[in-house]
Amino acid sequence: MKSNPFSPPEAAVSEAEPGKRRSIILSFASGLLVTAAVYASCFLGGTIFMLSIANSLSVSDAEKELASLSWVLGFWFTGGSIVSGFLGGYVCARMSRRSEMELGFSLAASVAVLGAGLGLADLSANSGVPSITFVVVALLLGALVGAKQNRES
Incomplete structure (x- = not known):
């Protein structure tokens, strides 16, 4: 007990952890970077595939061959966007x-806006909207799986 009866009682106040806010920003940036890197790798792989086919053929034969393989490239890019979204x-x-799903929603919204803004998907009903929808759903599923694993560990 202190000698001064009028002094306020001591309280155990812990300082706020300064690394928490950085952790949220860092995790958001890392998710965005992973999404962009995986999608860019898939895009680069598809481009190299197309160029390797077109390099060995004449121009007219290359156009015919690439037109016949357009469904393969469509699956390749759609699969790449789904995988990149899930991993991000x-x-x-x-x-x-913490706040995994809120960050997942904000990351999904950011990726959708960036994808539409950069013109990676023209916003036609045939290709753009389903592509962005697949990425958003994959991002949210990845965030859900990550949140469940955080709760288990």
Whole structure:
């Protein structure tokens, strides 16, 4: 007991952890970076595939061959966007360890706006809207899986 009866009582106040806010920003940026890197790798792989086919043929034969393989490239790019979205959401959720779904929603919205703004998908009903929808759903599923694994560990 203190000698001064009028002094206020001591309280155990812990300082706020300064790394928490950085962790959220870092996890969001990492999720965005993973999404962009995986999609860019898939895009580069598809481009190299197309160029390797077109390089060995004449121009007219290359056009015919690439037109016949357009469905393969469509599956390749759609699959790449789904995988990149899932991995980006998963990385974002696992790194944040709190508010995983809120970060997943914000990451999905950011990727959708960036994808539409950069013209990666023309916003026609045939290709753009389903492509962005697949990425958003994959991002949210990745964030959900990451959040469940955070709760288990």
